[in-house]
Amino acid sequence: MAQKRADMIVETRGKLIKAAREAFAAKGYADSSMDELTAEAGLTRGALYHHFGGKKGLLEAVIAQIDGEMIERLSVIINEASTTWEGFIDESIAYIEMALEPEFQRIVLLDGPAVLGDPAGWSSQNACMQSTQRSLQKLIDEGTVHVVDAEAMSRLIMGSLLGASLWIANADDPQSASRKAVESFVTLASGLLLDSGKKGGVKKS
Template sequence: MSPRPRAEMIEATRAKLLASARQAFGRLGYAQTSMDDLTAEAGLTRGALYHHFGDKKGLLAAVAAQIDAEMDQRLEAISSAVADPWQAFCERCHAYLHMALEPEIQRILLQDARAVLADSAQAGEEQCIESLGALLQHLIDARVVEPVAPLALARLINGSLVEAALWIANAAHPAQKLEQSLGGLNLLLRGLRRSDAAAATAGGA
């Protein structure tokens, strides 16, 4: 059997470290995770970790980016599966808040990454704002949402969703906070919609 190509071996090592770190950070939290235990579980050395990710903080950033990318894919799939653009937008916002109940997202993304990786978290939010802005521009062009600067509105909506998700993730009773947040979100979303668009939907129902 021929030896594996170097690029493939590098990718396999990174994948092992990410998988081991993701499991450890999700189970123990960032502060309680030992780099020696993590690398031993992956069958690798601390030198491999430092080579690929720099340090423990760099490893957390890579894990957070991986989870964030998966969330984006899930949200895109949810909104793409709904034919009505307005309903798709609403379901995307709802789904984001529901994700705040998932233990891995709670601990790694909404707790540890927010505390340890402030700059990286801000960069990730900018990408979310751009995506929301594009969706809102489409709704504005379709005369579903009142005309307004889409990126400004995207910042307001994203900020509301992130703050609500953090509130849910850090609550003693997160399911209760989710229910309260969804009620507030629905009120905010109704305020975005053009009155004539809502009337047209009601008339066609």
């Protein structure tokens, strides 16, 4: 009985998140009606309030789902790289370029900060920062980059990546902004290298 109830909760939450994600991506948070969301999911407003506390809580759940998928994608990129440095650069570039994806741009980078506040405090940013810190520490241990405080540098790097993503999402020409951000980040990050001639892992957009 307990397992059946748990399965029902997961199913109900899943239906609401799916309906909200589709609506937020298509219409934006402000123009998405809770009545339409719940009707699309075949549920009631009461179910939405019970599981998420309201529309804002539902947005948080949608962003958490998207961010979870983002972290998985970045992990694959790191694991597929031939060197730690290439993985670090490729992961960072991929993070920047995600700002061009319509769903990610609208829900996470435009509506998210407007409704939930500074993304720097979101749990997903902490997860990305920890991943960056692990990569940096490995690069330091390998003797690839200068010895720096890995946590401090990770926070600086994530701050620059997040800032670039928000700039791209709000730019009049996101494609141009993305290219400039990628080029500038690679130049910035290359300053960490002990051998400044190594600039592998740069993908041409």
